[in-house]
Amino acid sequence: MAGRGKLIAVIGDEDTCTGFLLGGVGELNKNRKPNFLVVEKDTSVTEIEETFKSFLARSDIGIVLINQFIAEMIRHAIDAHLQSIPAVLEIPSKEHPYDASKDSILRRAKGMFSAEDFR
Amino acid sequence: MGSPEVEEASLSLDEKLLRFMDQLELMQEKRVALNALIEQGWISMSSARYSMGSKHVSALQYASEMDPLVCVEVSTSDSGDVQFFTERTTQTCSNVCEPAPTAIEEIGPQEQGVRRRNISKKDVPTKDKSDGTIREKTSEVNLTKTNEHSPQQDPLKWFGILVPQSLKQAQSSFKQVIELSAEIASLQTAILRTRQELKISLTNENAVIRLSSSVGEEIKSI
Numbered sequence: 492m493a494g495r496g497k498l499i500a501v502i503g504d505e506d507t508c509t510g511f512l513l514g515g516v517g518e519l520n521k522n523r524k525p526n527f528l529v530v531e532k533d534t535s536v537t538e539i540e541e542t543f544k545s546f547l548a549r550s551d552i553g554i555v556l557i558n559q560f561i562a563e564m565i566r567h568a569i570d571a572h573l574q575s576i577p578a579v580l581e582i583p584s585k586e587h588p589y590d591a592s593k594d595s596i597l598r599r600a601k602g603m604f605s606a607e608d609f610r
Numbered sequence: 611m612g613s614p615e616v617e618e619a620s621l622s623l624d625e626k627l628l629r630f631m632d633q634l635e636l637m638q639e640k641r642v643a644l645n646a647l648i649e650q651g652w653i654s655m656s657s658a659r660y661s662m663g664s665k666h667v668s669a670l671q672y673a674s675e676m677d678p679l680v681c682v683e684v685s686t687s688d689s690g691d692v693q694f695f696t697e698r699t700t701q702t703c704s705n706v707c708e709p710a711p712t713a714i715e716e717i718g719p720q721e722q723g724v725r726r727r728n729i730s731k732k733d734v735p736t737k738d739k740s741d742g743t744i745r746e747k748t749s750e751v752n753l754t755k756t757n758e759h760s761p762q763q764d765p766l767k768w769f770g771i772l773v774p775q776s777l778k779q780a781q782s783s784f785k786q787v788i789e790l791s792a793e794i795a796s797l798q799t800a801i802l803r804t805r806q807e808l809k810i811s812l813t814n815e816n817a818v819i820r821l822s823s824s825v826g827e828e829i830k831s832i
Binding site: 496497498499505506507508509510511512513514515516517518519525526529553554556575576578580582583585588589591596597599600 | 637638652669672676678680683684692694697780781783784785794802
């Protein structure tokens with residue numbers, strides 16, 4: 492890992508993960524821990540949250556890509572992440588198109604123009 | 611008109627607000643492009659699935675050994691700006707670079723072996739066959755070794771050797787998505803930073819306005 496850039500982690504449905512792995516982001520490290528999580532119908536929210544937190548804790552991950560509908564399940568964990576590295580990016584999924592009003596970053600930016608700020 | 615301090619603070623605030631708006635606009639544009647590319651990738655993938663069969667393009671086909679072909683370089687400037695750049699390790703480069711040290715070590719004895727064979731042809735013709743078989747065996751071992759050392763193969767090969775064109779199109783779409791997502795990640799951090807600056811400026815300006823208005827009232831009362 493030394494001397495190499497950071498990884499891109501993916502939490503998403505099968506198609507999203509397959510697409511990004513085709514793009515070449517996939518890694519299985521020495522402990523055989525992947526940098527992606529395929530979320531299926533029977534994947535629990537706890538598992539998703541734990542995986543997300545483990546990705547945030549890993550120093551070799553630079554960007555975490557997550558399907559927006561999965562991000563909605565663990566919104567509190569995403570909102571609690573305020574560091575710039577790793578950056579968390581919400582992406583659309585096949586069944587759920589991207590909704591900017593749900594995006595954590597854009598919601599924070601939108602909060603800039605609340606009535607309190609202009610008082 | 612207000613005092614020069616207020617005007618200066620207002621101008622700085624306006625400049626930051628405009629920068630913030632520009633960044634948001636750029637982000638929206640990139641988001642639209644990203645969503646379109648992902649959509650295109652899924653369509654191509656579905657098309658490949660249609661021609662290959664549903665189980666042939668699924669998580670079951672992922673390789674047991676994976677090495678990333680794309681990495682993200684993170685650069686943090688003195689001002690605190692974080693930039694993400696994607697860096698793709700090319701297939702040929704990885705294959706050449708990784709086994710290079712072992713290849714150099716293995717070429718030496720092989721060359722020596724060839725020289726020995728030539729010598730042995732002249733001097734000891736009876737040992738020729740046995741040397742040849744040994745060399746063949748070692749070369750086979752070397753080949754398997756190089757195969758073991760190169761898990762950095764094209765992910766397309768997980769899904770078969772002759773994959774449909776649509777799967778290649780899906781791969782190229784997702785490669786573009788990865789590059790675009792690094793740009794969006796940089797923009798996101800820039801937006802959050804500008805937002806923070808804007809908030810600080812806003813509170814400062816409010817303080818300056820309050821101060822200048824109280825000074826104005828005091829002057830009037832005098």
